[in-house]
Amino acid sequence: MRSLPVLVAVTLALGALSRNVPPSPRDGTSGQPRTFSLTQERNPNFIRKGPIQLAKIYRKYRVPLPPDLKTAVERILGKRSTGGAVATPEDHDVEYLTPVSIGTPEQILNLDIDTGSSDLWVFSSETSRSEVKGQTLYDPSNSSTAQKLEGYTWSISYGDGSSSAGEVYLDTVSIGALTVSSQAVEVAQKVSSEFTSDSNNDGLLGLGFGSLNTVQPNAQKTFFDNAMPALDSPVFTADLKAGIPGRYNFGYIDPNAYTGNITYVSVDDSQGFWDWTSPGYAIGSGSFENTTIKGIADTGTSLLLLPSSVVSAYYGKISGAKYDSTQAGYVLPCSPTPPDFAFGVGDDGAAIVLPGKYINYAPTGSSGTTCFGGIQGDSGIGFAIFGDVALKAAFVVFDGGSKTLGWASK
Numbered sequence: 556m557r558s559l560p561v562l563v564a565v566t567l568a569l570g571a572l573s574r575n576v577p578p579s580p581r582d583g584t585s586g587q588p589r590t591f592s593l594t595q596e597r598n599p600n601f602i603r604k605g606p607i608q609l610a611k612i613y614r615k616y617r618v619p620l621p622p623d624l625k626t627a628v629e630r631i632l633g634k635r636s637t638g639g640a641v642a643t644p645e646d647h648d649v650e651y652l653t654p655v656s657i658g659t660p661e662q663i664l665n666l667d668i669d670t671g672s673s674d675l676w677v678f679s680s681e682t683s684r685s686e687v688k689g690q691t692l693y694d695p696s697n698s699s700t701a702q703k704l705e706g707y708t709w710s711i712s713y714g715d716g717s718s719s720a721g722e723v724y725l726d727t728v729s730i731g732a733l734t735v736s737s738q739a740v741e742v743a744q745k746v747s748s749e750f751t752s753d754s755n756n757d758g759l760l761g762l763g764f765g766s767l768n769t770v771q772p773n774a775q776k777t778f779f780d781n782a783m784p785a786l787d788s789p790v791f792t793a794d795l796k797a798g799i800p801g802r803y804n805f806g807y808i809d810p811n812a813y814t815g816n817i818t819y820v821s822v823d824d825s826q827g828f829w830d831w832t833s834p835g836y837a838i839g840s841g842s843f844e845n846t847t848i849k850g851i852a853d854t855g856t857s858l859l860l861l862p863s864s865v866v867s868a869y870y871g872k873i874s875g876a877k878y879d880s881t882q883a884g885y886v887l888p889c890s891p892t893p894p895d896f897a898f899g900v901g902d903d904g905a906a907i908v909l910p911g912k913y914i915n916y917a918p919t920g921s922s923g924t925t926c927f928g929g930i931q932g933d934s935g936i937g938f939a940i941f942g943d944v945a946l947k948a949a950f951v952v953f954d955g956g957s958k959t960l961g962w963a964s965k
């Protein structure tokens with residue numbers, strides 16, 4: 556910005572010289588100079604908007620607007636947008652579903668917003684009938700704005716063994732007040748049994764990085780990537796809650812949605828995930844354990860998957876907790892409430908605390924005495940996964956501009 560004051564000074568000087576100075580009073584008739592004066596009055600109706608005035612100077616001298624000035628101007632001129640919608644938990648917070656409008660007239664589907672993947676795919680009129688059980692179907696033939704991408708296909712498989720595949724359309728997609736006019740909508744022709752049996756889930760809306768998108772022959776942009784240039788701020792936020800609806804917002808950070816400060820950490824997007832590093836953890840009122848935990852913020856995964864050393868340290872504090880091979884995970888007595896679990900954020904001592912009750916993920920049987928643990932191991936994955944069990948204890952900013960994650964308590 557160092558160059559800016561000089562530019563303004565030069566402009567004001569030039570402006571003074573070029574201001575409308577009246578023609579010479581000597582008009583060659585009587586030889587007598589004719590003079591006149593003009594009194595200037597301030598226009599009371601003119602509302603000063605600094606950025607607009609400044610932008611005029613930049614434009615006058617054909618100097619490109621710095622990003623901040625461009626954003627300020629567009630915010631004043633109302634060219635920016637924001638949006639958002641509720642995220643409603645399914646049983647035991649296994650997933651959160653958000654209404655998404657697709658097509659013209661709008662077809663509203665409840666989608667699982669998933670920061671761990673980057674395909675927007677939906678159950679559709681093209682999904683084989685035997686694989687549909689109650690889901691709402693997107694029918695592109697009923698949308699005047701649908702355009703088929705001929706020859707384009709997609710196919711994805713997830714870490715829990717589920718999968719889906721199909722063809723691709725472009726159509727208008729909105730989340731609340733935020734609309735993307737030409738979004739790739741991947742229609743499922745086949746889905747695995749995990750999706751068929753999840754009757755309230757009409758598909759996924761991926762908010763991972765574009766490199767993960769599976770569309771062939773040309774990868775397609777995510778809803779966030781398409782929306783970003785029009786957003787007030789290049790961010791979306793996840794405010795998931797335990798057992799009650801939370802919210803995804805786009806383009807702004809709601810100051811009423813969190814407490815204290817937001818601590819931002821860097822993101823490694825090289826694998827397509829919102830991949831960050833926590834400095835360690837604490838169990839209950841115990842001391843903080845400094846240990847590097849590299850993992851992803853993944854709204855599409857239900858549990859908190861951590862390195863085995865951390866998991867065994869946690870369950871080692873709970874009498875009766877054990878690894879149960881029939882459940883393929885750690886189980887613990889549902890009562891008494893297990894200890895809190897905190898993970899560190901940044902190097903200033905910030906942390907997100909999971910109340911112990913979040914670790915009682917779900918009863919394993921009808922008696923309700925034994926619970927499946929909300930914290931499980933990440934063996935075989937290669938990184939930790941901060942899924943919904945962790946995310947619902949925090950307000951999380953996904954910043955696509957700076958490629959950082961912001962974590963706050965709430």
Ligand SMILES: O=C(c1ccc(-c2ccco2)nc1O)N(Cc1ccccn1)C1CC1
Nearest residue numbers: 671672673712713714715767769853856936
């Ligand atoms: O399910 C997925 C997942 C998401 C997207 C993709 C993918 C493949 C191609 C494009 O995206 N593949 C996955 O596998 N988890 C969570 C997970 C949970 C349990 C075990 C392994 N992983 C990815 C985010 C880490």
